[in-house]
Amino acid sequence: MKAEINKEVDIAIIGGGVAGCTAAIALAGSYNVVLLDQTDSPPKRIGECLPPATRRILKQLDLLEGLDSTLRATNQSQHLKHIGTQSYWGNEQAYIVDLLRNPDGFGWHLDRQAFEIYLREAALKRGVNCFWPAKLQSANFEDHRWSITATAQDKGSNDPLYHFKAKFVIDASGRQSHFARKIGIGRQQYDKLISCWLTLPNLEANKMSTISASEIGWWYSSPLPGNKRILALQTDPDLIDRSTLNDVDQFFRLAKTNREMATLLQRNSSAIGIHQTVAANSTRLNQVAGQQWVALGDAAMSFDPLSSQGMFNAMANAIQLTELMMESDPKSILKAESLKEIQTSYTHQLDRIWEHYNRHKRMYYREEMRWKDSAFWKRRH
Numbered sequence: 001m002k003a004e005i006n007k008e009v010d011i012a013i014i015g016g017g018v019a020g021c022t023a024a025i026a027l028a029g030s031y032n033v034v035l036l037d038q039t040d041s042p043p044k045r046i047g048e049c050l051p052p053a054t055r056r057i058l059k060q061l062d063l064l065e066g067l068d069s070t071l072r073a074t075n076q077s078q079h080l081k082h083i084g085t086q087s088y089w090g091n092e093q094a095y096i097v098d099l100l101r102n103p104d105g106f107g108w109h110l111d112r113q114a115f116e117i118y119l120r121e122a123a124l125k126r127g128v129n130c131f132w133p134a135k136l137q138s139a140n141f142e143d144h145r146w147s148i149t150a151t152a153q154d155k156g157s158n159d160p161l162y163h164f165k166a167k168f169v170i171d172a173s174g175r176q177s178h179f180a181r182k183i184g185i186g187r188q189q190y191d192k193l194i195s196c197w198l199t200l201p202n203l204e205a206n207k208m209s210t211i212s213a214s215e216i217g218w219w220y221s222s223p224l225p226g227n228k229r230i231l232a233l234q235t236d237p238d239l240i241d242r243s244t245l246n247d248v249d250q251f252f253r254l255a256k257t258n259r260e261m262a263t264l265l266q267r268n269s270s271a272i273g274i275h276q277t278v279a280a281n282s283t284r285l286n287q288v289a290g291q292q293w294v295a296l297g298d299a300a301m302s303f304d305p306l307s308s309q310g311m312f313n314a315m316a317n318a319i320q321l322t323e324l325m326m327e328s329d330p331k332s333i334l335k336a337e338s339l340k341e342i343q344t345s346y347t348h349q350l351d352r353i354w355e356h357y358n359r360h361k362r363m364y365y366r367e368e369m370r371w372k373d374s375a376f377w378k379r380r381h
């Protein structure tokens with residue numbers, strides 16, 4: 001027989017990634033929050049570069065010290081300093097953005113998995129009711145509340161059944177936007193960008209991130225904690241053979257046709273870590289907020305990795321949402337006027353971010369004209 005857990009809460013957050021955890025931590029002092037994630041611990045994933053401005057958010061949430069103290073405790077850098085980026089974009093000269101003069105200081109090359117574990121642990125410590133693995137199964141609006149069910153696995157298993165009645169739901173389930181999809185909200189895809197990435201031992205002294213354009217897309221490489229390096233190609237799926245994506249030797253041969261990647265890989269070792277291909281396209285929910293719910297982070301809108309802003313945006317969104325929810329009496333989230341105000345202001349804020357993002361994206365892609373007749377660049381000019 002299935003064990004059942006029933007709870008009445010103020011806010012249910014679906015997804016314990018960067019967005020969900022940040023929102024849970026920010027809201028925990030004022031609301032009774034439940035946080036669900038389908039995985040029992042964060043998986044290894046791409047996306048390790050955290051920009052310096054995140055320091056302000058981490059400080060505001062009292063998370064900065066803890067992040068740095070893990071370094072002191074182990075006397076080893078769990079996360080590396082991000083000192084800057086060299087881009088070969090538009091011509092063969094390096095354009096260097098050096099973070100030395102950034103008013104917020106350096107950024108980080110995160111151990112992404114360790115960072116997400118840190119956020120999950122912080123949510124638990126701040127009194128958030130956390131359940132993982134707990135995968136969203138259904139969401140129905142009944143009697144002014146959301147009725148949410150989740151199980152550890154897909155339906156049909158004997159794992160516990162979680163049942164929550166929530167006044168408000170935050171969909172932080174990433175690009176799949178599971179909650180929004182279940183309630184019938186569509187998602188617009190603006191391109192088909194994919195990223196094929198792998199990790200390998202780092203034998204290079206260069207500590208900067210490197211971006212280098214090529215005819216079929218652009219390459220990215222940067223050092224990772226633990227003497228590793230990431231190598232990633234961003235392209236469109238119809239412009240590359242599946243076999244090149246799946247076969248490490250073919251992928252390396254292709255990487256070495258790019259001058260900057262060839263330099264970085266000169267002394268490469270063949271010991272490959274993870275090797276995956278993931279969606280990296282710009283997408284957006286047709287509606288980012290509705291009746292007692294909002295979508296946050298990638299669930300609301302996902303960015304081209306050229307922006308390197310996904311995590312920062314997820315965290316900044318969470319703070320904006322929390323501020324909107326705190327503006328009036330925190331316990332008034334069920335009042336119609338407060339809810340309407342949150343929905344309108346939040347949608348407006350996200351519209352502005354989306355507009356700004358698209359303007360910058362167009363501008364950056366137009367700066368690369370060396371292959372203006374090739375399909376990848378034509379689609380983006």
Ligand SMILES: Cc1cc2nc3c(=O)[nH]c(=O)nc-3n(C[C@H](O)[C@H](O)[C@H](O)COP(=O)(O)OP(=O)(O)OC[C@H]3O[C@@H](n4cnc5c(N)ncnc54)[C@H](O)[C@@H]3O)c2cc1C
Nearest residue numbers: 015017018019038047049136173174195297298305310311
């Ligand atoms: C190739 C690539 C490179 C990137 N590089 C960077 C970078 O350098 N810097 C940066 O800032 N950003 C980067 N990003 C973007 C960044 O990774 C995302 O913006 C960020 O992960 C968004 O966080 P999130 O919490 O919104 O979503 P996610 O990280 O996707 O988290 C969603 C969570 O929801 C859970 N979940 C999903 N469905 C359910 C369900 N049904 N029930 C319960 N739980 C569920 C998942 O298990 C997951 O833990 C990159 C992205 C790509 C594709």
